[in-house]
Amino acid sequence: MPLTTTPVTDLRAAFSPVDGYLDAATLGLPPRASADALREALDAWQSGRADAAAYDAAVRRSRAAYARLVGVPVEHVAVGSQASSLVGVVAAGLPDGAEVVVVDGDFTSVVFPFLAHADRGVRVRHVPLDRLADEVRPGTDLVAFSLVQSRDGRVADADAVCAAAAAVGARTLCDTTQAAGWFPVDASRFDVTVCSAYKWLCGPRGAAFLTVRPDVAATLRPLHAGWYAGADVWASVYGPDMTLAPDARRFDVSPAWLCWVGLAPALELLAAVDPREVRAHDARLADTLRARLGLRPTGSAIVVLPDATGSLRARLAEHGVRAAGRGGGVRLAFHVWCSEADVERAAEALVAAHAL
Known part of the structure; x- marks a missing residue:
């Protein structure tokens, strides 16, 4: 465990969040310091x-x-x-x-x-x-x-x-x-x-x-x-x-x-962050989405829904949500840059898709 910790809210501020980006399980977003370091190295x-x-x-x-x-x-x-x-x-x-x-x-x-x-x-x-x-x-x-x-x-x-x-x-x-x-x-x-x-x-x-x-x-x-x-x-x-x-x-x-x-x-x-706080943040957002969909909480940052045809993933994309198609399902992954607004955006798209 780190000797000193930074609040998760402060860690989120280190990123440039992309609205609706729920794909950390495929490819994480870099914090600004990483992008800056790479640009300087390229120069x-x-x-x-x-x-x-x-x-x-x-x-x-x-x-x-x-x-x-x-x-x-x-x-x-x-x-x-x-x-x-x-x-x-x-x-x-x-x-x-x-x-x-x-x-x-x-x-x-x-x-x-x-x-x-x-x-x-x-x-x-x-x-x-x-x-x-x-x-x-x-x-x-x-x-x-x-x-x-x-x-x-x-x-x-x-x-x-x-x-x-x-x-x-x-x-x-x-x-x-x-x-x-x-x-x-x-x-x-x-x-x-x-x-x-x-x-x-x-x-x-x-x-x-x-x-x-x-x-x-x-x-x-x-x-x-x-x-x-x-x-x-x-x-x-x-x-x-x-x-x-x-x-x-x-x-x-x-x-x-x-x-x-x-x-x-x-x-x-x-x-520099207590990993238990990161888990609490990420899993809370994922479980909030599960609750909106009538699903039980799991404590995981990853939400997977059946999507054999890819229609759910397509509907999410139409609503500006980036998610992955894996193993016959659509996979949404919440990380430190995500917020309640991302949950709401995904929930609206998924609820609308199920209503069709």
Whole structure:
């Protein structure tokens, strides 16, 4: 938990809200500080003033802010570009014939990296979210799941999953991409977590994080090792010797610098807010919409309604509401820039659509 916190109302003022933008689960909006930092970086690049050391500082700031946000030491955090490549490091570390339990219908970045190892006998068992903990059994090597489901915003019972995995000696890999930023995340509970930062963390696409416990890190191969994974980054740009960082940095992927320039201000804003307040704000707006539609509250920032034909999403767009079509439904996601006016705009469109 952050040592000092900023009220959510103050955090909202750091953004330039877009009326009706309810699509944080697809692509977060940048705070003004992020957009300004990117413009300045582009101007510096164009004018020949780009500085690699300054880019590196943005990565360090982002790593430190993310560590605060998810409650782990900064030494446990590695940086990457996409969640799937970070999951792939864990998949490659599984023994031949390992069993992995995943959620049926989870986002494929959490699943495909394991399916890619079928040729060496890695078995992937797909189970319902509400039975995830129950399906962990002796012989299960890893439980891999999203803390919040991308399709519908359902939240996994992480306590039950961790307890079930510990009981049989299985490890846990939790994808927090649809959680970190609005849902309180304690990454120390899991052996490994991964997170893409372009959704609820409001950064550019192309930045992601891995957290790993030191005892687990010692069993994983740094598949993407390059100069940025070196113990001394700037002394690791030429061979022949390899001395990797002794902590999670050994799993670093050389960063796409401009992405991190934009991400650092966003993460520092979010890391200064009590995540419980962000959840309360986001979920309150989502549950207010559910109430307007006669639905029960769920405490999730994501609202999904059946929309096999896409007609609801089209009606929302006509009313100036940006939402996503996912898995036969329309998905609305409320974040810190949203207000009651956004709820009202969406409710009017949906109520009108149901009246037709």
